[in-house]
Amino acid sequence: MAAFILVACSSDNSVSSKDESPASSSSNGIESSAGQSEFSLDFDDRWPDLYTTLSSICSEYHFAEGEISEVTFDIWSPEANKLNLKNVKGEITDMGNGWWKFSAPSDFYEKNKIEDGDYQIQWYIKGKPSKDSPLDSTSASHSIVLDRVSPEYELTIHKPVVSQENGLHFIQIAPKETEQASKITRFLRVFAVNKETKDTLVLFNTRNVFSEKFVNFKSGKSEWSGAADLYIQGFDNATPNRELSNLLSKIEKDSTKSPWSDVIHGDSFVEGINGTTIHKEIFIDDAPPAVSALKIDLISATIDDIPEFQKIQGDDELLLNKNDTLNISFDISKKLFDQESTIVDLQIILNDSIRDYKRTFEYQLAMKDSVEHFEFKETEDEQIRRDGIYSLSIVMKDERENVLTHSWSKTVRVDRTAPSIMGVETWNVQVPEFSELHDSATVFLNQLGDIEENRSDLSCFIRKQYNQEKSAWKSIGTESKSKTGVDQTSYQFEYLDMMSESDSGTVIFYAGCFDAAANFYWKTDFFSIGE
Structure with missing residues (x-):
């Protein structure tokens, strides 16, 4: 008597391991034809479950002995006035060691305009009788959810140049709307690969994606600055075969340890997995603007008709009197990456901590070159009129909120009050x-x-x-x-x-x-x- 095990498989003839036991029970039935010895499948050792989502019409059976000569199948939809096909000739593949695969022909789906949805499948199997296996024919039925379409996403990259400071919500991923639950993404991951160091950073891992998701960027490593490849990869609930199904289950449980290379070849998922891969180039900018060629001095006005006198100041200070003008100049360096220009917010801060007084001069610069010169000169409206001993800092923040604070080693002493x-x-x-x-x-x-x-x-x-x-x-x-x-x-x-x-x-x-x-x-x- 022949023993049968029913499993699902993909259209690329891949199969599950023959020494691997089926994972779960099923109510799918197997019956022998009239006049033959009655037998049934072991319900406690079957795969897949009832209404398992499959990416192709395909089953695998194991015969202890004997050969298969012909297989046909009926397929119909539980919904009225929908698909109802009978006596469709199936394809047979002898997989060795008593395993046989029965599947729909490759042109079956397009020829019959098969849509995704719920179906009942009835297989009719004819065997070649032998003295040890008198089986002549048998049938098996099971219910499936057919899903042959990969998930699709609306991808919005809000910030093609990002940093770890402003990485929040720089990517928005939204599954395209569908009425079928099978189109829910079973698992979605987002990761980046640094083009220079080849380091990989997993940014996002989640199960059962049915609404929009936001992804941020946090690596904790300053060396991530530069160009990077961004990958978005997701697969749905369709089961291609038992082996890949087990791999997908392991990925779902712990995507950091499970080998994605077993289910993705190059930039595409292997055939039979409804998966989608999106690749975009982004730029990661964790480097703040830089200051160079810093010069801080003063311009003294010449006052006629007074005595000559040299001010008395320390080596660690710059002393400003009422006739002096503070002058600060420096070069600003900032990578533009793929942008025509970038905005840098600049502050020159003079802080008298003793008297709890601060004077801040603010500017916004649109840099069109990677190095630009900046000069600050006191004017009548921008004069430090309040006497004090000030520390001087230059603070710059770019569009990615990378911040540079450059503190001058000397103090600025302002004394604009005459005796x-x-x-x-x-x-x-x-x-x-x-x-x-x-x-x-x-x-x-x-x-x-x-x-x-x-x-x-x-x-x-x-x-x-x-x-x-x-x-x-x-x-x-x-x-x-x-x-x-x-x-x-x-x-x-x-x-x-x-x-x-x-x-x-x-x-x-x-x-x-x-x-x-x-x-x-x-x-x-x-x-x-x-x-």
Whole structure:
């Protein structure tokens, strides 16, 4: 008596391993023809299950002995007025070791316009009798869901150039709408292959995809910057054969360990698997913009009619006074990849942490070349008017939200407040002659308008104006008391050496002082000599 095992198979003649037991039970029936010994399939050791989704009409049977001479089948749809074909000649393949495959002819589907859906299959099998196997004919029936169409996807790549910072939702995958549950993607994966390093990064793995999915990019590796191949691969629930079905089940359980190479050859799934592969080239940009050729200096305005004086500053600072203009220039480097241009948001930040004050200058640059020059120069509207000791940082962010923060090693000290001179007193108003002049004069001043860090010794100067002519400025020494923060201090100086006994009429004296930042302020006093 012959023993039968029914399994599904693909149209490429691939079969399951002969020493592998069927995986599940089925209610598909096998009956012998009239007059023959009755036999049946072992229901506890059968594959596939009832209403298994198959990608082709195909069954495999095992005979302990004997040969098959002919097979036909009937196929019909449970739905009224649908397909109902009888006595279709099937194809027979002797697979060895007692295994036989029965399948529909390759032109059967197109010739009969077979659509995907539910079907009943009845096989009629004729065997060649022998003394050990008197079987002449038998039949087997089973119910299937036929699905020969691979899943299709609407793919939207929102950001063809991505980074790990903004990789969220850079790919949107949506299965095309269908009313058939069989078109649900059984398993979907998305991965990227770095073109340079050949590293592979799995971005997405999920089962039973029936609605749109969003994929992000996170590798945790900076060396992923550059071109990469993006692959989207998915297969549905159709079962090609027992061997591949087992492989697909393993992939579904753990796609990171199971060999995808067994089910995909090149860029396509093997025949019999309803699978779809999409390949796109993307660019991964994890490199922020770069700064080079950085130059930070100042432009000092020339002020006429004041003494010459060099500011006093430390080696680790850049000191700005009220006549200086801060100037910053540097080159910005950024790969454009396949874009005609890219946007870089730029901030120049001066932060006085002591006084909790920050001044930020913001710009948005449309870079059309991979290297572009940028220059910042203070203007009247963009001037740092608030005195303080500032750290200087350049912060740049590209479209992928890669951020560079470049901190200057020096500080920028802003001192744009000159010493306050309340008055100059020669103690003369009108004197009859030279000999009546006071020996010394006094300048009254303070530095209360300056922040404590900017208060310094003051270098003071005087000059005389007589008969519309001004003398050269003369140093009268250094004033040191006002830097302590007193409300007012007086600084005495001699001036008679700038007078002449022949002077008569109105005389004007100027007294002014520089602080360490070279801010200068002066005031005058005048008196008359003679009648």
